[in-house]
Amino acid sequence: ELRGFYQSLVTALKYNLVILDEEKIVCAVSGGVDSVVLLDALAQLSHEHGYELVVAHFNHRLRGDAADRDEKFVRSLAKQYGLPFFGGAGDVMDYAANNRMSIETAARELRYRYFEYVLRQTGSTTLALAHTADDVAETVLMNLLRGSGLTGLCGMPARRSFGRKTFLVRPLLQFKKEQLKQYAALRELTWHEDESNTLLQHTRNKVRHQLLPLLQQEYSPAVSDTLNRTARLLQGADELVSQTVSNVMPQVIAESGSGRILLSVSALASHTPFLQGEIIQRAVQEHFSLPALTLDTTERILHLLISEAGARHDINRQLCAIRDREHIVIALRNNVNDVNLKVEKNNEYTIGDKIFSIHETLRRDAKFTDEPTVEYIDADLLPYRLTLRTWQQGDTFQPLGMKGTVKVSDFLTNQKVAVMEKSSALVLCTATDIVWVCGMRISDKFKVTRTTQKIVRLEYIKRPKE
Numbered sequence: 001e002l003r004g005f006y007q008s009l010v011t012a013l014k015y016n017l018v019i020l021d022e023e024k025i026v027c028a029v030s031g032g033v034d035s036v037v038l039l040d041a042l043a044q045l046s047h048e049h050g051y052e053l054v055v056a057h058f059n060h061r062l063r064g065d066a067a068d069r070d071e072k073f074v075r076s077l078a079k080q081y082g083l084p085f086f087g088g089a090g091d092v093m094d095y096a097a098n099n100r101m102s103i104e105t106a107a108r109e110l111r112y113r114y115f116e117y118v119l120r121q122t123g124s125t126t127l128a129l130a131h132t133a134d135d136v137a138e139t140v141l142m143n144l145l146r147g148s149g150l151t152g153l154c155g156m157p158a159r160r161s162f163g164r165k166t167f168l169v170r171p172l173l174q175f176k177k178e179q180l181k182q183y184a185a186l187r188e189l190t191w192h193e194d195e196s197n198t199l200l201q202h203t204r205n206k207v208r209h210q211l212l213p214l215l216q217q218e219y220s221p222a223v224s225d226t227l228n229r230t231a232r233l234l235q236g237a238d239e240l241v242s243q244t245v246s247n248v249m250p251q252v253i254a255e256s257g258s259g260r261i262l263l264s265v266s267a268l269a270s271h272t273p274f275l276q277g278e279i280i281q282r283a284v285q286e287h288f289s290l291p292a293l294t295l296d297t298t299e300r301i302l303h304l305l306i307s308e309a310g311a312r313h314d315i316n317r318q319l320c321a322i323r324d325r326e327h328i329v330i331a332l333r334n335n336v337n338d339v340n341l342k343v344e345k346n347n348e349y350t351i352g353d354k355i356f357s358i359h360e361t362l363r364r365d366a367k368f369t370d371e372p373t374v375e376y377i378d379a380d381l382l383p384y385r386l387t388l389r390t391w392q393q394g395d396t397f398q399p400l401g402m403k404g405t406v407k408v409s410d411f412l413t414n415q416k417v418a419v420m421e422k423s424s425a426l427v428l429c430t431a432t433d434i435v436w437v438c439g440m441r442i443s444d445k446f447k448v449t450r451t452t453q454k455i456v457r458l459e460y461i462k463r464p465k466e
């Protein structure tokens with residue numbers, strides 16, 4: 001039995017996961033039966049295949065003394081096998097509260113961040129995790145219930161990139177937990193049962209201890225096998241869809257960078273609703289390193305295709321999607337911070353990726369052009385201190401050359417300013433008047449005339465790249 005287990009595992013390592021002999025592998029060990037079996041099996045195979053193993057354990061500090069006992073147990077296991085041990089810890093509860101995420105998501109982020117650190121420290125190429133066929137079945141059901149897209153229904157990949165030139169692999173996906181327990185019995189292994197695996201408040205544990213047993217008992221004893229087979233079929237379909245998405249992305253993404261991407265409305269609308277959703281998923285995951293979006297969130301973003309300019313959907317605490325005239329803009333929400341600065345003459349101020357400068361100059365040095373990023377105004381009409389701020393609803397000013405006033409919001413719309421730029425447009429103002437809608441138009445009230453004695457040069461430009 002052991003020989004058959006090892007042969008199946010070697011086949012998975014060599015041909016499915018592309019792990020070469022003498023590869024350096026970080027084995028993530030929680031102390032549960034799955035990870036203990038993975039460590040033991042890799043340790044046995046290392047004698048023949050030369051795998052260089054490192055043991056890594058992360059203490060989530062969720063179970064007090066029990067979690068500390070697990071860490072000591074894994075440390076002793078590493079010593080028993082004569083392997084290097086790396087132990088990390090993090091306050092998951094605090095991290096989850098500060099980032100408004102579930103305990104499970106917070107634990108996963110901190111754990112993976114630590115494993116990335118261990119890979120770098122040890123110069124290892126591969127992180128091995130002990131997920132099983134049972135985990136795949138649970139993941140597929142969880143993603144089905146939460147409304148995941150195609151990628152989420154593929155379960156979990158056996159191999160994927162994990163950082164720069166490193167990979168995450170799951171060598172045990174073909175095995176069920178029961179098979180691992182049989183292996184552990186034959187090898188007389190001991191392990192620590194994770195108490196949190198029986199706590200039903202976690203979604204995965206409800207699926208594991210309630211839903212799957214119910215489906216097996218009432219509907220199909222082979223439901224786990226069926227879900228795994230379905231996941232494999234969907235992985236094949238997902239690869240084809242992924243290639244199609246890769247081919248069309250250059251036409252759909254009109255611009256990217258600086259914490260935002262612009263998706264062409266016309267290019268996106270030319271595809272089927274299904275492919276539109278996959279394009280949105282890929283764009284968000286690749287540019288903002290987020291997990292798969294729910295179907296509901298994806299559909300809300302796609303609804304912006306038929307919404308008016310200015311319509312907005314908050315994707316999460318960090319990210320939002322906004323309908324512009326010709327684009328759907330997906331951007332970090334902190335890209336649109338309010339600005340409110342007191343500014344004085346003969347100074348420069350950095351605002352994000354722009355520089356605002358205000359300097360007194362001689363009348364003869366003024367070079368009037370059509371360039372809206374540089375303007376000249378009458379210095380005698382200005383107070384000593386002015387305010388540079390984000391425009392607000394209700395703001396009005398008298399654009400150069402006009403007799404009456406207009407709302408700044410209407411002026412920006414008439415200037416065809418993009419929605420994201422519109423929300424962060426700045427105005428230079430006195431206590432009672434707007435002097436300049438920065439980079440666009442000065443107020444007629446402050447223009448340079450024949451009688452002007454002293455002038456001020458205003459500039460609002462992009463900061464040069466260092």
